[in-house]
Amino acid sequence: MQFSSFAEFIDMGGYGFYVWLSFGMATLLLVLLVMNSLVSNKQVKQRIAKQQARQEKLKRAAKQQAQLSQSS
Amino acid sequence: MWKWLHPYANPEITYHFTGKLTPWFTWLSIILLAIGLTWALLFAPADYQQGESFRIFYIHVPAAILSMSIYVGMAIAAFSGLVWQLKLADASAAALAPVGAVFTAIALITGAAWGKPMWGTWWIWDARLTSELILLFLYLGVIALHNAFEDKALAGKAAGILAIVGVINIPIIKYSVEWWNTLHQGATVSKFGKPAMSADMYWPFLFCFFGFAFFVAAVTCLRFKTEILSRNSMRPWVKALVKEEIK
Amino acid sequence: MNPRRKKRLTIILSVLIGLSVVAGLVLYALSQNIDLFFKPSEIHQGKEDTGLKAQLGQRIRIGGLVVPGSVKRDESSLKVSFKLADMRMPIAFNDADPMVTVKYDGILPDLFREGQGIVANGVLAEGFIIEASEVLAKHDENYMPKELAEDAGKAHTKPSY
Numbered sequence: 001m002q003f004s005s006f007a008e009f010i011d012m013g014g015y016g017f018y019v020w021l022s023f024g025m026a027t028l029l030l031v032l033l034v035m036n037s038l039v040s041n042k043q044v045k046q047r048i049a050k051q052q053a054r055q056e057k058l059k060r061a062a063k064q065q066a067q068l069s070q071s072s
Numbered sequence: 073m074w075k076w077l078h079p080y081a082n083p084e085i086t087y088h089f090t091g092k093l094t095p096w097f098t099w100l101s102i103i104l105l106a107i108g109l110t111w112a113l114l115f116a117p118a119d120y121q122q123g124e125s126f127r128i129f130y131i132h133v134p135a136a137i138l139s140m141s142i143y144v145g146m147a148i149a150a151f152s153g154l155v156w157q158l159k160l161a162d163a164s165a166a167a168l169a170p171v172g173a174v175f176t177a178i179a180l181i182t183g184a185a186w187g188k189p190m191w192g193t194w195w196i197w198d199a200r201l202t203s204e205l206i207l208l209f210l211y212l213g214v215i216a217l218h219n220a221f222e223d224k225a226l227a228g229k230a231a232g233i234l235a236i237v238g239v240i241n242i243p244i245i246k247y248s249v250e251w252w253n254t255l256h257q258g259a260t261v262s263k264f265g266k267p268a269m270s271a272d273m274y275w276p277f278l279f280c281f282f283g284f285a286f287f288v289a290a291v292t293c294l295r296f297k298t299e300i301l302s303r304n305s306m307r308p309w310v311k312a313l314v315k316e317e318i319k
Numbered sequence: 320m321n322p323r324r325k326k327r328l329t330i331i332l333s334v335l336i337g338l339s340v341v342a343g344l345v346l347y348a349l350s351q352n353i354d355l356f357f358k359p360s361e362i363h364q365g366k367e368d369t370g371l372k373a374q375l376g377q378r379i380r381i382g383g384l385v386v387p388g389s390v391k392r393d394e395s396s397l398k399v400s401f402k403l404a405d406m407r408m409p410i411a412f413n414d415a416d417p418m419v420t421v422k423y424d425g426i427l428p429d430l431f432r433e434g435q436g437i438v439a440n441g442v443l444a445e446g447f448i449i450e451a452s453e454v455l456a457k458h459d460e461n462y463m464p465k466e467l468a469e470d471a472g473k474a475h476t477k478p479s480y
Contacts, residue, residue, distance in 0.1 A: 001112065001115060002114060002115060002118065009114070012267055013123040015123060018125055018128065018186065018188060019124060020126055021185045022088075022186065023128075026135070026181070028076075028156045028176045029290070030174065033118050033170065034291060037294045038294070041295075041297065044305075045301065046299050046318065047305070048169050048305045048310060048311065049318045052314065117393065117465065117466070119463060119464070120463045120465045120468035121430060129462070151331070155327050187375070189428075190426060190458060191430070191452075191455045191456045191457070191458075192427075192456055193455055194356070196455065199353050236331065237338055240339055252353045252383060253354050253356055255355055255455060257440055257457065259460060260461070262366070267459045268461045272464065273330045273464065
């Protein structure tokens with residue numbers, strides 16, 4: 001262990017601002033990247049599901065139409 | 073010659089194969105980064121001249137190395153996408169670009185935060201820093217082109233050409249510190265030869281580097297899967313898979 | 320490989336080779352301007368490969384090592400002057416080496432010390448003097464723990480310039 005107290009660890013020998021700025025910004029960017037990747041994955045799946053639901057609806061409607069025109 | 077590659081040109085098989093790899097990469101990354109970053113922040117010795125600010129090294133250098141390696145990987149994918157018209161290669165290039173852009177940004181930001189206390193300036197237009205900034209713009213250009221076209225084959229072509237042309241920048245970044253005199257110093261760690269640092273500084277670097285490398289692999293796998301789904305949205309297997317997952 | 324793919328491959332490869340040649344030529348042409356700084360010997364004799372000399376009153380960057388024992392501080396202000404010599408390994412200086420005096424009024428970077436690489440930005444004046452408006456520290460690629468540096472006999476104390 002290079003530091004004897006927590007305050008010393010935060011201070012980083014006077015370079016605390018720069019060290020924590022680097023680690024903080026890196027963490028922030030990586031978290032944003034992971035979140036963006038997860039969200040876009042979900043969005044694509046939802047888009048496909050929606051598309052699929054619409055197609056099924058259209059198919060059903062077409063079937064009904066066909067049945068109606070047959071019976072009349 | 074390429075026969076063994078054939079099953080991987082099938083999006084469904086590749087999707088499931090990538091899905092199997094993702095958790096491995098994720099866990100390896102978490103474990104290596106937890107060890108590496110704790111070691112780097114708490115136990116690695118401070119530099120005799122730079123003191124504790126040296127700890128920025130453990131993010132800056134892995135990010136900088138990865139920003140270049142990711143670009144080379146992306147360019148190779150784009151190249152095979154263009155020549156053999158592999159749709160999956162285009163998809164992987166599209167998945168890599170944002171990851172590379174983030175790591176380039178991290179290298180630039182941590183470099184600035186390190187340069188201010190050590191050099192005395194946040195930024196200087198020397199060859200190394202400028203070429204790394206150009207790398208960020210190349211990534212942003214590739215991302216923009218991938219999103220600019222509705223037709224993914226066309227988008228892959230346009231982005232692929234930019235990615236391949238941009239490869240010229242990679243040797244310029246790498247050798248800028250040797251070809252010209254710059255404020256940025258030479259390489260501390262390289263694949264060949266001994267690192268210019270002691271073992272108790274080098275080991276935490278290795279953990280951090282491979283931790284970030286597996287992080288890249290894990291995130292790229294996730295984005296690659298997303299790209300495959302989005303590009304094959306009309307295929308029955310995708311429909312069945314999505315139906316299974318969203319209930 | 321079928322002929323169409325072969326054609327595509329040739330086109331892409333030839334474009335790539337052409338572009339690299341262009342980039343190489345441009346970089347070669349620009350190489351003097353990409354250099355960040357003059358070395359002290361280049362102030363005396365002109366640039367190594369072109370003989371280009373800095374003019375008096377020209378704004379230039381100069382890079383070199385701070386000559387030990389040359390740092391002079393003003394008692395009452397931040398004014399400081401020091402001599403720079405060419406960087407070379409191992410670090411050894413002669414009085415005969417081409418040197419340039421840098422005068423600066425401001426806060427020096429943390430890494431500033433004797434024997435340290437420095438890049439200064441300023442105006443060239445008579446007698447190989449630079450009136451600097453900015454002084455930046457250039458460090459090398461070697462990192463070392465304090466204990467090891469002490470064993471190697473390296474000074475690591477931050478001087479109070």
